[in-house]
Amino acid sequence: MEKFEGPAPRESQNRRTVLDRILDTPHLEHVIPRLQPELLHRVIQTCGLEDCGELVMLATPEQLRSIFDLDLWRFAQPGMDEQFDADRFGIWLEVLAEFGADMASQKIAEMDADLVIAGLAQHVRVFDCAVVTPYRTTDGGQSTGIRALDHGLACDLGGYRLVATRTDSWEAIVLILISLDAEHNDYFHRVMRGCRALSNAGREPDVQDLGDEKDQMMFDIALDREHRQDEKGYVPPAQARAFLEMSRALRLGSDTMPPANPIARAYLRSLESMAAAHTPARPLQKSEEPALEDAVQATVSLVQALREAGIIAQQPRALLNGSQNHTAALPHIRTHMQFVFDCDNNAYASRSEELTYVANTIMSGCGLQGRSFTAQEAWDAAAATCNLGLENWPSQWIRAKALPDDFLVHHDLVTVFQVGWTMLYKEVSIYTAQQLLDVLGRLQYEDCSIQAELDELRIQLSSCYRIGMPWRARNALDVIAILDMPAWTALLGLIDECPVLHAALRASQTPRTRSVSASAFEFISDNRQIAFIREFIQSLPDTLRP
Numbered sequence: 001m002e003k004f005e006g007p008a009p010r011e012s013q014n015r016r017t018v019l020d021r022i023l024d025t026p027h028l029e030h031v032i033p034r035l036q037p038e039l040l041h042r043v044i045q046t047c048g049l050e051d052c053g054e055l056v057m058l059a060t061p062e063q064l065r066s067i068f069d070l071d072l073w074r075f076a077q078p079g080m081d082e083q084f085d086a087d088r089f090g091i092w093l094e095v096l097a098e099f100g101a102d103m104a105s106q107k108i109a110e111m112d113a114d115l116v117i118a119g120l121a122q123h124v125r126v127f128d129c130a131v132v133t134p135y136r137t138t139d140g141g142q143s144t145g146i147r148a149l150d151h152g153l154a155c156d157l158g159g160y161r162l163v164a165t166r167t168d169s170w171e172a173i174v175l176i177l178i179s180l181d182a183e184h185n186d187y188f189h190r191v192m193r194g195c196r197a198l199s200n201a202g203r204e205p206d207v208q209d210l211g212d213e214k215d216q217m218m219f220d221i222a223l224d225r226e227h228r229q230d231e232k233g234y235v236p237p238a239q240a241r242a243f244l245e246m247s248r249a250l251r252l253g254s255d256t257m258p259p260a261n262p263i264a265r266a267y268l269r270s271l272e273s274m275a276a277a278h279t280p281a282r283p284l285q286k287s288e289e290p291a292l293e294d295a296v297q298a299t300v301s302l303v304q305a306l307r308e309a310g311i312i313a314q315q316p317r318a319l320l321n322g323s324q325n326h327t328a329a330l331p332h333i334r335t336h337m338q339f340v341f342d343c344d345n346n347a348y349a350s351r352s353e354e355l356t357y358v359a360n361t362i363m364s365g366c367g368l369q370g371r372s373f374t375a376q377e378a379w380d381a382a383a384a385t386c387n388l389g390l391e392n393w394p395s396q397w398i399r400a401k402a403l404p405d406d407f408l409v410h411h412d413l414v415t416v417f418q419v420g421w422t423m424l425y426k427e428v429s430i431y432t433a434q435q436l437l438d439v440l441g442r443l444q445y446e447d448c449s450i451q452a453e454l455d456e457l458r459i460q461l462s463s464c465y466r467i468g469m470p471w472r473a474r475n476a477l478d479v480i481a482i483l484d485m486p487a488w489t490a491l492l493g494l495i496d497e498c499p500v501l502h503a504a505l506r507a508s509q510t511p512r513t514r515s516v517s518a519s520a521f522e523f524i525s526d527n528r529q530i531a532f533i534r535e536f537i538q539s540l541p542d543t544l545r546p
Contacts, residue, residue: 019047021305023054027298032058034299037066042311044071053095057103061110068092068115069225082237084218086122090169093119097172104172105179109187117194118217123173126195127161157181160192235357239263240365244497247418248425248468257397257415264357264414330383330525332390336408347409354413358382366497369521370474373498381498384523386413389420391526427530428499433470435537436491437461445546453479471496480544487543493521494533501529505536 153164493502503520
């Protein structure tokens with residue numbers, strides 16, 4: 001029986017050592033403002049926001065706005081629309097407050113007031129002190145006006161009554177607001193008026209829903225963020241889901257190649273009018289010290305530290321000279337991209353943009369084993385799927401048995417990806433679900449509880465299979481783990497939005513005992529893997545037999 005190991009823990013020195021090297025970079029105060037916000041965000045993700053306060057304090061307002069676009073919005077479920085994370089906003093306030101209320105308030109005053117209002121409104125309710133003072137009721141009772149909630153956290157500040165709706169980050173919020181009132185009074189009152197408007201004084205204090213005005217503000221903030229993300233090449237989740245759903249329905253048996261996908265075409269056209277956003281966040285002024293040469297050398301040193309730590313990865317879009325081991329298993333996409341790279345710069349740039357688009361689409365609109373993709377996983381999945389698409393490109397679409405060397409000079413990678421995505425869907429996800437349903441229909445266990453769970457799995461999987469989404473029945477597969485753990489783990493990988501070949505599948509076909517990591521898998525990139533998957537599926541009746 002194979003031994004399963006949990007995910008290996010991240011080495012303890014990885015975060016601390018990387019952060020120490022960054023903080024030891026000479027002239028750091030001149031280097032950090034010149035970094036791309038996406039890179040700075042990856043540093044924060046790797047080292048932890050709580051430990052990156054010094055870097056945050058050196059960031060420019062423009063950098064922080066871009067970082068907030070990435071960091072304050074989270075997927076409630078993989079592939080679904082992102083939601084503003086109020087708890088994360090509170091942690092940001094705590095990190096800023098650690099460097100003193102004055103410095104924190106200065107940073108806050110440089111931020112978009114609407115974002116600050118939206119974030120604070122989920123932590124506190126704000127009222128005018130004049131309308132919440134105690135008064136005597138007509139029956140002789142004494143009203144205390146707006147009261148604190150059960151936790152009792154409330155205070156008067158600048159003519160406003162603040163009532164906490166959650167306890168986390170309360171001290172940091174109060175300290176920062178006190179400093180804002182003293183040092184940035186106009187900004188303070190703008191934020192307080194905004195929070196007051198969202199607090200809906202007509203409701204009872206313990207009502208959490210702040211009404212339509214708050215929803216409208218969050219919608220406006222989300223829309224503004226979406227526009228900024230569009231300019232940087234990010235794909236909105238709804239658009240990504242629509243593209244992936246259409247890609248699963250590609251008719252590979254049709255006589256002619258389908259027209260370009262309208263969603264991808266419109267998106268890529270919109271990017272053509274946008275300048276590439278790869279310039280430094282702020283140019284170094286002549287009057288600044290250190291000298292330009294020193295700043296450049298310091299930046300090189302920092303980039304080298306980040307590269308060694310894996311925070312800056314090799315550029316995967318070219319698929320050339322990559323450091324990842326998996327690239328050796330992608331002969332079709334590597335060979336064709338190399339040809340385009342050598343002979344047509346314009347075509348190569350277009351193919352790179354298209355690969356970027358499908359990678360962003362996967363990360364935005366699809367889940368992986370019940371979680372979100374990482375950026376590197378999305379790149380790997382996109383490259384693997386394109387490799388599969390090239391291997392299975394319908395011959396009738398080119399009137400030839402093999403693809404010519406210059407195929408990608410004249411054909412886009414979006415359609416290539418769609419061919420591979422259709423193969424994954426029909427030949428892996430749907431095929432696996434179909435065969436598993438057949439196996440479940442023939443299984444009979446004497447244990448009543450196991451049989452009941454198998455029947456429930458068959459019902460749920462059948463329902464999800466009929467609507468073309470077998471992965472929605474993943475949770476019901478748990479009963480398979482009782483029967484055979486490697487088979488269960490392998491099936492979880494195969495019946496998924498983006499099916500993968502889990503290490504447990506290969507282990508289940510190997511008689512000798514071996515250790516298998518629960519997080520070990522590979523993206524499906526060629527027909528040999530699909531053939532291996534079919535062999536595994538055909539062995540399921542014997543594997544799961546009572």
